[in-house]
Amino acid sequence: MLKNQDRKLSVAPMMDWTDRHCRAFHRALSSRALLYTEMVTAPAVIHGDRERLLGFDAVEHPVALQLGGSDPAQLAEAARIGEAFGYDEINLNVGCPSDRVQSGRFGACLMREPELVADCMAAIREAVQVPATVKCRIGVDDQDPNESLFATVDASAAVGVTTFIVHARKAWLKGLSPKENRDVPPLDYDLVRRLKRERPHLTVSINGGIADLDQAEALLAPGEDGVRLDGVMLGRAAYHEPALMGQVDRRMFGDAGADVDAYAAIDRYRPYLAARLSEGVALASMTRHMLGLMHGRPGARAFRRILTVEAIRPGAGLEVVDRAVEAVREAEARREAPTDHAA
Known part of the structure; x- marks a missing residue:
């Protein structure tokens, strides 16, 4: 079972990038980082080629399955299938801003429906024994992040979810491309720190714009208020400059031993x-x-x-x-x- 300390550094789910081969490669650099699959939709898991979509090598552990969807019954069935495949966590995507996601009523647009997210998470939690977690944005379009983030988190926390990975940007579903949504909306790390400060019982990891391990270490350091985030999730930095992953076990997890060059x-x-x-x-x-x-x-x-x-x-x-x-x-x-x- 994953523990809080296992979440100190993770590699984000990235479509077309974090497939099983990428994860096995990242595992060659770090034995400790928590790895995530690309997002897989619940209907695809249920009706598609499961070995192709979900198959992975034992070397990848710990590895989490990220699901996309908004139908609680489908998500519960997909989560059960994922757990049976051996995944260490089931994560719900409440952050992806792609056009396909919007038309399918999942991903970032679910920030507008916190109660539906909670229903989905309740169904997933009921279906599996492994941790069920949420990855979300701080809001979408003209939402006030001070309200939307807390509404999403509190609704899911009310049904027993304790772990949240927050991409510290809004998603602009109108006017920005998915690529622009990774860079253009401003980062608000302070809001994510506030979430941890005001909800100290929750496990909160931060994602978005983290360029290297120096920045990751700084984000995990206690703030002026003494609040310490639980984890950092790296995205493109881990993919484009994977050599930094060779330092993760020592720098982020405190393991003895040499870095992996x-x-x-x-x-x-x-x-x-x-x-x-x-x-x-x-x-x-x-x-x-x-x-x-x-x-x-x-x-x-x-x-x-x-x-x-x-x-x-x-x-x-x-x-x-x-x-x-x-x-x-x-x-x-x-x-x-x-x-x-x-x-």
Whole structure:
């Protein structure tokens, strides 16, 4: 069972990014971070290809399933299926601003219907033994976040939900694209701190605009009022610069031992790559999540190019990863080599 300390750092659910291969890769960098699936709609879980949608490798634990939907009975059934697959948490998406989400009456538009969210969460909690949690925004469109956030949280807390991940921005469903909604609405970290201060019995994690572990550590430090948030959720930073995940166990969880560097992470990821390749999984579908691993290092561009160009070729295997790694090692060796200035 997940405990509060297990939530100190998590990686956000990100559509088209945090698939099972991405999660296995992130696990090669951190054994402690809580990982989330992409959002899967409840009807898809019930009626779709469950192994394709929900299947995951045991190395991914702890891993949470994020569901989308607004029908309590469907969500309860999908949650039961997810728990049977072995997920450590069931999370309801009350924050995604995409057009598809709006037409389906789930995601961020549910911020307008806190009682419906509570009904959904009550059904999920009744259906499963694992934690049932909410990921939400602070409001949508012209809502007052001081009211909308607390209304959503309080309604779900009233049915027994104790854990909330708050993306500290509004979602503008009218006038902004989903991409713009990740950057344009201003962040309000202070409101999330206020939620924790005024609801100290709840577990509150913060999400949105967190660029690195320095910022994550600062957000988890006690404020002037002594209030301490329970967790930080990283999104794009963890995906685009995954090497920072190699420091998570030490810096965020206080584990002893060395950080996991980029080379060690690839060594850890290799058995997973080999196993999936033997099952017929295309190399590119796994290595696409590694493209930012060497960010800032000599040879990073060559690393990305090799993985991008060669991994898509028919029959591409681990030798492509080896060539990409070797390109970085050679670039680093050239940089470190002494220069002969003799006449």
